[in-house]
Every structure is written in C-alpha cells, then in structure tokens.
Amino acid sequence: MPTQKHRLFIPYRHVTAVTVLVFILILHGVYTPKAVSLSQPKNTVINLDIPLSIANTNQTNSVSVVSYQEKTPKIKSLPQKNEDKIVIRQGDTLSTLFDQYDLGQTTLRNILSADESLLALETLRPGQILYFRYQKHTPNLKEMELYKHAGHRIIYERLEDNAFNYRTIIREGEWHNKRINGKIENTFYLSAQRAGLTEHEAATVTQIFQEQLNFSRAIHKGDQFQIIRGVQIIDNKPTGQTRIESVRIQRRAYEHTAFLFSDGRYYDKEGKSLARAFTRTPLSKSYRVSSSFNPRRVHPVTGRVAPHNGTDFATPTGTKVRSTGDGIVTRVGNHPFAGRYVDIQHGGQYKTRYLHLHRVLVRRGESISRGQTIALSGNSGRSTGPHLHFELHIHSRPVDPMKAKIPLTRSVPQKHKIIFAQRVAQQTNLLDKAQDTTEIAANGNE
Numbered sequence: 001m002p003t004q005k006h007r008l009f010i011p012y013r014h015v016t017a018v019t020v021l022v023f024i025l026i027l028h029g030v031y032t033p034k035a036v037s038l039s040q041p042k043n044t045v046i047n048l049d050i051p052l053s054i055a056n057t058n059q060t061n062s063v064s065v066v067s068y069q070e071k072t073p074k075i076k077s078l079p080q081k082n083e084d085k086i087v088i089r090q091g092d093t094l095s096t097l098f099d100q101y102d103l104g105q106t107t108l109r110n111i112l113s114a115d116e117s118l119l120a121l122e123t124l125r126p127g128q129i130l131y132f133r134y135q136k137h138t139p140n141l142k143e144m145e146l147y148k149h150a151g152h153r154i155i156y157e158r159l160e161d162n163a164f165n166y167r168t169i170i171r172e173g174e175w176h177n178k179r180i181n182g183k184i185e186n187t188f189y190l191s192a193q194r195a196g197l198t199e200h201e202a203a204t205v206t207q208i209f210q211e212q213l214n215f216s217r218a219i220h221k222g223d224q225f226q227i228i229r230g231v232q233i234i235d236n237k238p239t240g241q242t243r244i245e246s247v248r249i250q251r252r253a254y255e256h257t258a259f260l261f262s263d264g265r266y267y268d269k270e271g272k273s274l275a276r277a278f279t280r281t282p283l284s285k286s287y288r289v290s291s292s293f294n295p296r297r298v299h300p301v302t303g304r305v306a307p308h309n310g311t312d313f314a315t316p317t318g319t320k321v322r323s324t325g326d327g328i329v330t331r332v333g334n335h336p337f338a339g340r341y342v343d344i345q346h347g348g349q350y351k352t353r354y355l356h357l358h359r360v361l362v363r364r365g366e367s368i369s370r371g372q373t374i375a376l377s378g379n380s381g382r383s384t385g386p387h388l389h390f391e392l393h394i395h396s397r398p399v400d401p402m403k404a405k406i407p408l409t410r411s412v413p414q415k416h417k418i419i420f421a422q423r424v425a426q427q428t429n430l431l432d433k434a435q436d437t438t439e440i441a442a443n444g445n446e
C-alpha cells in the first residue's frame, strides 16, 4: 500500500484507473471489501445482546443496510411502502410483531428503553394501531407510532445514535354528554351494565363512592341511579374514550351525588370531595430525594437526556410503599428497564405510579385506600441502586409529584365555588332529564 506521501505523487489518471478496477472487482465479488468494513467498523456488526446498560452503544452513524443484512441472513426485499400499519389483535406482542416485520430485537430493546419513562407499550390493547415508518430506501425503522386513539398518540423516533426518544400527542377534543338511567335489580354492578355502562365504568362509579357507600350492603332492589357519561369526540368521531361526568344514586332515604370538576376530582353537590385528600409522598417517613422530576434529565445509566417523570427517594430495599390516595390498581407489571411496577388510578383524572419495586403486594383491579401498603421498594429493572421512583399523572400527563397542585383538602377551593355551582346546576339538569327517559335507557340504547 502506498503511504499517504507517495500517493500525492501518483498522477490522477492512475488513481482513477485503480479506483475503477477496485470497483469492478467489488462488483464481481472477487475482492472482499475488508477495507470498507474497516472504514465503518461500527456499522458492520450489530451486537444482538446489548447489555442492560446501553451507555456504551453510542454509535455515531445510523444502522446501515449492511449490518441489517448481516444479522438477518435471509434476503429481505426493501419495503415497497414507507409505512406499515398494524391493528393490534388479541395476543399480539411487540416482540412477535418485530419478528414478523423483521425489525430486529435490538431496535425493540432501544424503543423499550425510551419507553421506560412512559410504559405506554406495556399493555397493547386490541384495536390500537401501530405504525412502522421506515428510513428512505431501507428496511430500518425510522419511527414507530402507537395510536391509542385520536386523542392520544405516541411517536418513538430513532436518533442519530440509534437510541430512541418519544413524544406524546394529546388532543382534548370535545366531550359530549350521554344520559344513563337505571334501577337496581340485583347488584349495582350488574344493574349499571344493564343500563349501558361498561364493566370498567361500573367499577369506576363504585370507586368514586368508595368512602361513602358500601354498594353490597347499602344498595337495594328498587334504588335508582342516573349517570352522565362524557364521550370524547375528535374530528366529529368518537375516540372510544369515556369518562363519568356525574352520578346520582337515589336510595330510599338518601341521595348520593358525584360531580367531576375541572381539577379532575369528584365532589358531592355541596363541593365536598368524595375521596380523601392525597398525601404528598408514598412513604411513612421522609427519605432523601435522590433524583427530582426533570423533563430533561441525563439518565444515570444511559447517559442520555430523557425525561425523568417522577421523584426518586433513596429508600432501602424492602421499604413499605403506600398509595398516596384512594384508588384502583390498573396495572401491575415487570418491565426490563422500569422493573416491577404498579399503576393506581384515583377517581377522576389522577394516576400514581411506583417503579423498581422489590415486591408488589396488590393485584390488578384491587381497590386501594390511601395509606395502604401496596409494595416493598427495591432495585428491579435498570437502576443504579435501591430507590423508589414515584410518579403522579394528572389528565394523562406526568407532573412533579413534589410540586404539583394536588388536592390536599377535601373541599372545592373558595375561589372556584361559583364555577363549581354552575357545573352542578348544569349536570343536575342532565341527570333530571336522564330520569325522565327510563324506557330508552332501560334498553341500553341511549
């Protein structure tokens, strides 16, 4: 091989001739392009077993076609389209879909790493849509979109170094009111479903009154109820999302009411909260905050800037974790990066989340009261040491649990009393109308 110095003296036409010759040889497969691979050492071999820590995988170029073909020896034709659309069916998992579309488990792992702070990919539901979008003229994933519904989309985007980040697109749309009217035949749960509520909505109503009303004892045959269900509409179409706007339960001598207010909580008509106030932290004593809520934190393991959607407390493994409010366990899972986790939905628009747990002590669907021990803290998943990661979400968005305005009192704040009274009047009017439409609602056709 000529040294750099010598090459300077070779006439240009010779260089051109040699170059052309090498190209011809490459085209005929005679000359194995070792030099090519040397010039792109990072791209030719993709390590399929990327360790949990992806701190050392800061590849500077995007994945090349060469590397792709090497890890999947079968010949795959380039995608004809720029995008594949997959409607999730029962039993589909991301892993099987990535195999089916030949996207590589490394890419999946990088996406799951980004999803650590969101956990949106943990529970794919039938009917949700996945879009795989490809880099131009390659089979490599450029971005993946999870379309939960028109009001909630998440896009995972490939970065220069093959890691992914995400952005969430939330649209509020409009909420239309639907009236539901029913009479207790046997249990509230069954009667509510006969009147047109879904199982989930019936459970939500039970949870809203958890503190006031024991449905199995206090509700009897002949009692009545009216419910206003909000139906989300975006671009003139229902998104499939509903929420309980108000409830009125009429027992023989008592009446119970619940009105959803703009702060995401349910109050009775006097403005008294139906759920107990929240506690600020899920721990019985105070622990050092080892990492604060930060939308642009440098991840301690990956070294990447990624949102830290919660507060970390330096709790030793085995510390009791307590729910910060009354609620229902909506998810229990084990994520490769987030570790063992629990999600609790609190009546209305509040959700709390607890990650890196050692042991979970509750089950999905279970009713939880404030202060109840739900888990023991730990060090599971991708974690630099024992701690508790705690999140608070309001209206589907994570907020700083230490600073967010959470309801720490039981009543509608004085300054919102007038707006609240207007809301009660408007909803009561609808509940009255619901009561007048017995025949329609009894058939569930409302």
Ligand SMILES: [Zn+2]
Pocket: 291, 308, 310, 311, 312, 388, 389, 390
């Ligand atoms: Zn954390």
